[in-house]
Amino acid sequence: MTDGFVGKVRGAGLRRRDFAAALGAGAVAFGLPGPAHAQANTLGELIRTSLGEGQSFSWAALTDLARTISKRPFAAPPTDLPEPFANLNYERYVAIRSLPGGRIWEGENRGFVAEPLPRGFVFTTRVGLFTVEDGQVRRVAFDKSRFDFGELPVKSDTADPGFSGFRLLSTSSETPWEFALVQGATFFRAAGRGQPFGIIARALTLKPGEPKGEEFPAFRAFWLERPAAGTNALVVNGLIDSESVTGAVRMTMRPGDTTLVDVETTLFPRVNLDHVGLGGSGASFLFGPNVRGTMDDIRPGAYEAAGLSILNGQGEWVWRPLNNPDTLQISAFLDDNPRGFGLLQRDRDFAAFQDDVLRYERRPSLWIEPIGEWGPGAVQLIEIPSDSEINKNILAYWRPKAPLPAGQEASFAYRQFWTWTPPARPNLAQVVATRSGRAAARRRRFAVEFQGDGLAEVPPDLKPVLSSQPGAIHNVRVWTYPERKAVRVTFELDFGTDTACEMRLLLQSGTQPVSETWLYRWTP
Secondary structure, X not given: OEEEEEEEEOOOOOOOEOOOOOOOOOOOOOOOOOOOHHHHHHHHHHHHHHHOXXXXXXXXXXXXXXXXXXXXXXXXXXXXXXXXXXXXXXXXXXXXXXXXXXXXOOOXXXXXXXXXXXXXXXXXXXXXXXXXXXXXXXXXXXXXXXXXXXXXOOOOOOOOOOEEEEEEEEOOOOOOEEEEXXXXXXXXXXXXXXXXXOOEEEXXXXXOOOOOOXXXXXXXXXXXXXXXXXXXXXXXXXXXXXXXXXXXXEEEEEOOOOEEEEEEEEEEEOOOEOOEEEEEEEEOEEEEOXXXXXXXXXXXXXXXXXXXXXXXXXXXXXXEEOOOOOOEEEEEEEEEOOOEEEEEOOOOOHHHOOOOOOOHHHOOEEEEEEEOOOOEEEEEEEEOOOOXXXXXXXXXXXXEOOOEOOOOOEEEEXXXXXXXXXXXXXXXXXXXXXXXXXXXXXXXXXXXXXXXHHHOOOOOOEEEEEEEEOOEEEEEEEEEEHHHOEEEEEEEEEOOOOOOXXXXXXXXXXXXXXXXXXXXXXXX
């Protein structure tokens, strides 16, 4: 496992605003330049004639459609909105709700309902919305009589705004609960039972953190397969399009205490793609025990995920605590056929946050397991400076080493676990706390705590294996707490004149690891 320092860019020029994150809407706005409305209709015509009303649906037909679109010039979706939906503020937008009986499959006792979401606020891009019933496509038309528009002056002759996405609810229990939200670019959220939304997943990530700017592919249409009664699986099919690539995505969702989402993706690049992100996810990290910066806050922490966990192809478990740096940071963890990775929320105690509203301790972890072999590449982590917890300033994804050539298709599959505790856990002590504070001049003090059943009786030959490149380590001490199955390692980093130090720490008994590997990048 290598923590390769790919680059550091001065300033906070790259910012992602998730305006709705702390407010609960759950998506990010995006804008794509493009031709006029008439040109964009070409894609709409292809969808209607290939997989529109009355057509037979299949995964093969959807991939064929994506293949056909990839051979045509890209046309950006229109973002024009009729009044009064144009220029909506957040409060007026979230006040729009479906009326009783207005949801898809409502009253059919199929275990699921889908609630279409109109365009408005930052969600200006129209998506086609269809259902699949007995193999046949049915268009979901916008019906104003199915919505309560709150204070908006919507009349019978008001133009239909169209849809921007949808939310999914499980109705298999006495109390329906929302387990997924799909809206904006290729973003979607899910959660386990009893969890509020937090991390945002991406069906496709293109060129994040690059000087020329990130490219945001977008869902252009969805086909929701009507679930069979008595099952707990809902299949969502989507068509992706962007300047560089088209694609077909199939998501099989199974809500529960852990919500599972199996994602199958087939891509058709228009150009050579040398920076593609698979299994992407974003989270907010404002401050915590390892970094407070200048935050003047009554809470001890504010973050949706505490760290990045990796099970690499060699079977090594790695934990990388997240950071809110002063400058953009990009890290690459080189690997071959990774077994799993994800942004995890390990801090499940209310005392870690003391936030009565946002309840960060309840936010889902997102663990991703590749299906099949992904080959060589890297788990890439991007940490963006942020002064607000509504920013999704953390991004993690798998970046294949080999570019995806133009004109050739590529398929990938993986399983997501939206959960309280990931199913794959190391049979080793885990990092439960990383703390950092000022020491002597040009030094930084750290305390890293490990916890696990194997530390109830501390091995007599237990030792920390600790290094830093560059920088020097001093005053290493090991503190054992068998009553709480914990070992704490404290040390000082002498960073001298260096502006970035990569540290590595694990506990060993003899030559065998007793803990997962702690990796951390310190920057001033």
